[in-house]
Amino acid sequence: MSSTTTQFKYVDYLWDEEQAAKLGDDQVALFLYRSNILGSDLRITNYGGGNTSCKTIEKDPLTNEEVEVMWIKGSGGDIGTLNRAGIAGLYTGRLRDLKKVYGGLTDEDRMVGLFNHAIYDLDSRAPSIDTPLHGLLPFKHIDHLHPDAVIAVAAAENSQQVTRDIWGDSMAWVPWQRPGFDLGLQLEKALAENPGIRGIVLGSHGLFTWGDTSYECYMNSLEVIEMASEYIERKVKEKGSVFGGEKVSPLKAEERKAKAAKLMPLLRGLASSDSRMVGHFTDSDAVLQFINSYDLQRLAPMGTSCPDHFLRTKIQPLVLDLQTQQDVSDPKALLAKLKPAFNGYREQYRQYYETHKRSNSPAMRDPNPVVIIYPGVGMFTFAKNKQTARVASEFYVNAINVMRGAEAITSYTSLPRQEAFDIEYWLLEEAKLQRQPKEQPLSRKIALVTGAGGGIGKAIADKLASEGAVVVLTDIAEDRLQQAVTTYDKDQATYAVCDVTDSASIAGAFDKACLEFGGVDIVVHSAGLAISKPLHETTTKDWDILQNVLVKGQFELAKAGADIMKNQGLGGDIIPIASKNGLVSGPNNVAYGTAKAAQQHMARLLAAELAAFDVRVNTVNPDGVIIGSKIWEGEWAEGRAKAYGITVDELPAHYAKRNLLNRIIRPEDIADGVFAFTLLDKSTGNILNVDGGMANAFVR
Structure with missing residues (x-):
């Protein structure tokens, strides 16, 4: 790492010489590397803001002659995440030839279409409105950034004089105008009138800096921003207070x-x-x-x-x-x-x-x-x-x-x-x-899923997220949640440790959903456990834990979730995951089957009450979800195998053969059932059996 790493106080020096050396003399790769490290510092430019470019000599595929090509961030890109797929490659000469056909400020929109006639790389991203601002300047590497400190200078009264006070004759100043071809001409003119400058301040807008190499360009940008930042901090100290001082004392x-x-x-x-x-x-x-x-x-x-x-x-x-x-x-x-x-x-x-x-x-x-x-x-x-x-x-x-x-x-x-x-x-x-892509079915929706640390709950969260929702994963085991949330993009999911038998814990989970995303639209109660025993072996403890997790948990979740949905006034979905066992009588199942039946009827009662608020309550009934389901680990599987007179290893085949479709049911199938209900905005109080077809569980 260079010794210059310590010379900056107000920006982050992130150039890694070892990393850059691996890129060799690939100027496009070095330009992308520079772009990414500049974009990682929000004080320098924000997501989607600014633009960067480089110019290289390439062989024209039509003439075999050497030509200059400009590589620049394409329309809608972000320099912090920019890669080769996000850039445009244009013939610099052809771009400059557009000066011959430019018809003035009323011609700006037409010029954007003409950029396509200067395309060199047929895999280019659509060129942005900033393209001529880079193309009409002669430098090999150019940064157009929106640093807070430089925009503060650009937005200050007497901005032109302040620019001179900070940088002397080393920077030019161009008054505000909308980005476009004419602004590119103004930058070209500013450079001609101020030869030897290191950059240009755009009034109310941002900064242009450059260099012969990617590293020189990077250093020039950082040094210019650092000088503006130092100037501002001196002024803040001289003034003694910011924004007139504190009027309102913040809460803790x-x-x-x-x-x-x-x-x-x-x-x-x-x-x-x-x-x-x-x-x-x-x-x-x-x-x-x-x-x-x-x-x-x-x-x-x-x-x-x-x-x-x-x-x-x-x-x-x-x-x-x-x-x-x-x-x-x-x-x-x-x-x-x-x-x-x-x-x-x-x-x-x-x-x-x-x-x-x-x-x-x-x-x-x-x-x-x-x-x-x-x-x-x-x-x-x-x-x-x-x-x-x-x-x-x-x-x-x-x-x-x-x-x-x-x-x-x-x-x-x-x-x-x-x-x-x-x-x-x-x-x-x-x-x-x-031009933005069509939104996904659950875009703009917020889902909270219990039992989402694994199994059916995680599959449901995955499905809702894949269809555009943001999700709050809850579970009683934080280690499982921490692992589960890593499978999503950072803006798509969060987690909250939640014990569904504890109303305070449930309230905390919903507070997390509200603080992180703004509220909740979909509540899925998937947390559960199963106990399979004959009546004489079923203890009060067995009964209570099933009632608390499955029934009381559903009640508390519905109560808290419905309150938020009412306050939002946007409607919503409450979807408990029950079981075929709530509809079908079977041996060794009195506690579990009764709890599942209670879940199903509670859902109907809630549907009748909450319809006035456009909150829909529907139930998904799985059966025989053995592969990937946490419930089937341990005593429950042993109990069911005993009830059917088979071994645990024979359970998957047993459950698949007994349904009408002869299909194995997986967690993803239950997730599809939940997703289906979120699309049915005129359906409430219904039950969807996801069991491959069990005639004795038909609800009609």
């Missing part, structure tokens, strides 16, 4: 999270008036410093300055007018306070749209807030999935950092509303939205 961390968990389902329901949303909560130090400050009411309505920020956060947040000690135990009273705030925000957004729309503007999008601020507690964000909600939160933290820096330097300035609108409703942005 545990209190903040407890209050947020109770509030989340209400906010989610209101934020989902157009489309169901998934939530994220953060109460980081940077967030608390801003939301508890005197300047919150002045700065929040101004909106964010960088387009990458407000495209994901909307132009401004909703600030809740709630007392820090607000009672959250009465949902009806709280909703009475929250509804006017949301109605006001939606109306304000409609006015913003109507005031600034163009004749060809796309239709108004969801008017609900993405970012919701509760002084003293934290910040909530809502979006179509967990990743998007988390990224929106990260972007608003970037915006907070920008406001902090700009206010320390001089004062913060945001983009004019018309400029912001023109980017938010840019036809190219709309086209990008339209």
